[in-house]
Amino acid sequence: xxxxxxRVGSNGGDEIVTAEAIHLMNLFTFHASTPSAKVGNYIEExxxxxxxxxxxxxxxxxxxxxxxVVRIALRNFPFLANTxxxxxxxxxxxxxxxxxxREAEILKTLSWQDVKQELAGRTLAVSHAIQFLKWLLQxxxxxxxxxxxxxxxxxxxxxDFGKIVNLGHITTFVVLGRIPVHGxxxxxxxxxxxxxxxxxxxxxxxxxxxxxxxxILVVGESLLFKNGxxxxxxxxxxxxHSTLKNLSNSLLRFYRLQVRIGSRFLRMIKTTSSHFLxxxxxxxxxxxxx
Numbered sequence: 001x002x003x004x005x006x007r008v009g010s011n012g013g014d015e016i017v018t019a020e021a022i023h024l025m026n027l028f029t030f031h032a033s034t035p036s037a038k039v040g041n042y043i044e045e046x047x048x049x050x051x052x053x054x055x056x057x058x059x060x061x062x063x064x065x066x067x068x069v070v071r072i073a074l075r076n077f078p079f080l081a082n083t084x085x086x087x088x089x090x091x092x093x094x095x096x097x098x099x100x101x102r103e104a105e106i107l108k109t110l111s112w113q114d115v116k117q118e119l120a121g122r123t124l125a126v127s128h129a130i131q132f133l134k135w136l137l138q139x140x141x142x143x144x145x146x147x148x149x150x151x152x153x154x155x156x157x158x159x160d161f162g163k164i165v166n167l168g169h170i171t172t173f174v175v176l177g178r179i180p181v182h183g184x185x186x187x188x189x190x191x192x193x194x195x196x197x198x199x200x201x202x203x204x205x206x207x208x209x210x211x212x213x214x215x216i217l218v219v220g221e222s223l224l225f226k227n228g229x230x231x232x233x234x235x236x237x238x239x240x241h242s243t244l245k246n247l248s249n250s251l252l253r254f255y256r257l258q259v260r261i262g263s264r265f266l267r268m269i270k271t272t273s274s275h276f277l278x279x280x281x282x283x284x285x286x287x288x289x290x
Contacts (some may be wrong), residue, residue: 001057005064018030018089022060025094048104056106060084065258067101071110079128083118085110112145119152123164127156130197133167137202146206165191173203181265 001024008017028047048056055066062084072086086107097186101107113137120284124132132153134148151168175188195203238280 001064004059005057008065010060010061012063012087013059018059018087018093021088022093025090025097029097029100031093037097044100048100048106054106056101058086059090060072060086067106067192070113072098072107075093075138077110077115077133079124079135080110080115080118081128082122083110093185112139112141116149116152119149119154123154123156126155126191126193127192129153129167133194133206136206146194150206155191155192155194163191167215171201191253207217253262 001021004013004017004021007013012018012090013021030044030047032041033043034080053066053068055068057064058067058070060070062082065084070084072091076087078081086098098107115132119132132149136149141149147168150170151166153167155165156168157163157165167190169188170190171188173195174192190203
């Protein structure tokens, strides 16, 4: 493998290099010996234990790496840019060798802990963030593990990738055609360049809130933001006027409660009249809807 390592550097190598690596792996694949099967087993055990650190160098997507940092993936992980993964070509080209390494725990299957380690070490591009969320949908991890991974996932969004979004801080999303998106969205809303690749049921299953709470959140959190969030609230209310008319009585009562709480808080902090305008507009629309 030393010769291959010098030729491929940190890359996975071409078809010729892959074929050489498969040949080497098959060359050191041990079969049953005769007349005594013990002889083959002894040779295999000696080979596997010959390394001082208990690893075997393997060709991966990141060049030749020791087996303790290499993972074999049972499905596609295109968002893992830094994790050395054994390619499908090698796994299919030398199946007995790979199977024996896995049995001896020299080669391990990629798990959510490996995803966690990579997320902790870099910022994702939007394309990788989409692939990561699609993997989460397929994997169906327990809630605690999903939340832990989302909290580590930082995504570079916006113009010139100047906006960093933590997916663990996202609490809701918008559906195009239902919410006005020109002029920007609040920071807790999933960026459109990510959200447009998913359906609403998919996003709900990833523990994001549904669409309706956006109305509640922008009313309550307009108290905390000074960078144009009030204008977003007003655009949202104007856009969603027809929807408010169709809300159930229970939801209308709940929204009115949110407005009353917000009004009292605004009076306590002696905020500007623009905030009262927002709440007054909410009350007027809710009254009409009833």
